[in-house]
Amino acid sequence: MLVKARGEVVRCRAMTRSPALRDHIAAGILDSAASVLAERGESASMADIAEAAGVARATLYRYFPNRDALLRAMAEAALTDLAERVADAKLDAVPVEEALARLTRALVAATSRYRALQLLEKSSEQHDLAEARLAGPLQALVERGVEQGVFRTDLPAELLLVAYLGLFQSVAGQVFAGRLGVEEASAAITTVFLGGARTAARPGG
Amino acid sequence: MLVKARGEVVRCRAMTRSPALRDHIAAGILDSAASVLAERGESASMADIAEAAGVARATLYRYFPNRDALLRAMAEAALTDLAERVADAKLDAVPVEEALARLTRALVAATSRYRALQLLEKSSEQHDLAEARLAGPLQALVERGVEQGVFRTDLPAELLLVAYLGLFQSVAGQVFAGRLGVEEASAAITTVFLGGARTAARPGG
Amino acid sequence: MLVKARGEVVRCRAMTRSPALRDHIAAGILDSAASVLAERGESASMADIAEAAGVARATLYRYFPNRDALLRAMAEAALTDLAERVADAKLDAVPVEEALARLTRALVAATSRYRALQLLEKSSEQHDLAEARLAGPLQALVERGVEQGVFRTDLPAELLLVAYLGLFQSVAGQVFAGRLGVEEASAAITTVFLGGARTAARPGG
Amino acid sequence: MLVKARGEVVRCRAMTRSPALRDHIAAGILDSAASVLAERGESASMADIAEAAGVARATLYRYFPNRDALLRAMAEAALTDLAERVADAKLDAVPVEEALARLTRALVAATSRYRALQLLEKSSEQHDLAEARLAGPLQALVERGVEQGVFRTDLPAELLLVAYLGLFQSVAGQVFAGRLGVEEASAAITTVFLGGARTAARPGG
DNA sequence: GATGAATGAGCGTTCATTCAT
């Protein structure tokens, strides 16, 4: 439930008192930030966020050294949440196809929190850094698919993963936008990706 | 060859004299802006852009009333450029698969200019408004694919398009990042999408 | 009737064509400027003035190299006007006291044009430079008064002049403000100054 | 000793913490501003003033919402200062003539601060509003003079006051300019005004 | 020679970030 806390990234100031309290406040801030960001988009100011969280601006900075750190912490929180769901999905226990479907459904369902991540798509660091948590299991799954001969081998596994993520992000976006239900979106992502990544697939020519 | 021109968006001040000259200068500014933005990211200031373009900041504002307008104009310019390439690809003249491959190659190749668009992905307006130019032919292609029985019919054409775009954006991003060549990326996008969108494709089960 | 023209101050650009036409245009500009300045105060922009005069901003600059020059030209025009009135008053022909009364009446009456001068009070140059035209006769008058034993000799003539000008400016301001008629103002200026400057006057103690 | 304080004009932002500190800083800024303005004239930029005051431009704006407010505050401060000196002079305790001499000496001596006011002479508001503080005692003095038969009654007291102010401003200006010492200036103002305003004075005719 | 555009400087503002209390 804790959100980012004494992790390796922040920890800059505010190291005293009970860490539990710290985490609690930090979590509260992140929650407020998430809703403010979701409403007002990335244009929301630190002042807005601080106010929504009920703390002074300077206090906000005590917890998150700068705007970027806050956003990254939010992403981290979301990713942690998603990673949990992925872990819960026991992907290893089922065939690759089934695992992919299950995974996708879980992620799309959790997608509302994921929204904040959209904001970070470009600050590339988090791709490398934070997404590791989520990407790990995905990567593993894709690699298993390759090894088991389910996925084509003419493309590197990383590229397949990139393809999946793009597909996911784009179609999941339709769910945000209210143009698609969770089920339809999940099915679309899964089937299109499987179709495109399966061994059988032969390029158009 | 001119880029944004006497269009409906800008035209705020500086409306006199030869429109051709105006457009030429505006195009130059957009070019400079594109490279600055590409290098320094969205953090580049208007002053930076003005300097790069070799004009005074006030002049910059003469041409683009504010930062947002400038970015939107850049997106427009990029889209126009891409749209031209798509038009040049004569997609109607060849089978859907071939058309898709050609289209993808053209877009990926032009992708460097496309980078600026990344910055705008979220200012949604342009998605609806400007992208129409580019989305039109793509949509048409996908719809042709559906009609000709090349593409699966259990997913709406729009969704297939969304899937393609996500795939494209994600994989093309690898080209930006220097992790992939144009050819590999194009092939990956094309084959994965075709595999996933083809009639033959059967959901994971 | 001509206003500033081929004088020693401006003459910067616009030296061609018929000097008559030039002067005429310049006079027109000064007239427009005077009314605009009178209405809007010194906050009136060059654009406002140019528009009121019916010329392009750049043309305005052709006639008056900068804002200051324009204002100075206006002051000059006003001063010329006043100087004329002073000359007409034949101050030399009458006793000092009478001359002073006449002079004051003439100046106060012409005071409406003088308004523009208010704006320049602080740009000291004109005190030295332009006011010479007007100050000359005044100075002469005061000096005559001193020589003839009408005015006190314990104060330098220049200081008496300064005192007169302050008195004039302040009381004449009441006429601008509509709080005083020309006659009352003139009488007040004259009698107070004469009382204060006359030989008889004895300091407070 | 503090200068403008929790008054009715400023107080825009920065309203918290100790008002004493606020006032102190504001006073410091006004002091710096006064010297900068005195040196460079009204052309001094907000940046110049901020630098001279040793604060950031943004901070300057925190204390004074705009240039005009700053200038007005300076005028207020100067007037308050002058008003204090006038109050200290105990004008009521001595005969009118002596009071006038004392007053004038006090004002001329304080005149260096007064210089900033020159800049504002035309922004009429302060004439009506702020000068009340200073004009009150002066008016009272003049009225006393009239009542006691010291000053002539053929001119309204207000006009005598106007005359005094004009005289003062003009002659005090010579002190600014370094062309006159404090004593000479004071004596000139006093004797000329008394001579002109005394009952005995008879108009030139 | 008159014009539109360009320039540079300043204004007033917002905001992320830092400092002093």
Next chain:
DNA sequence: AATGAATGAACGCTCATTCAT
């Protein structure tokens, strides 16, 4: 440890002045 204030950088804008046509 939390706060208000300070900072610096940028934004969007206006305007006097200059340039190129």
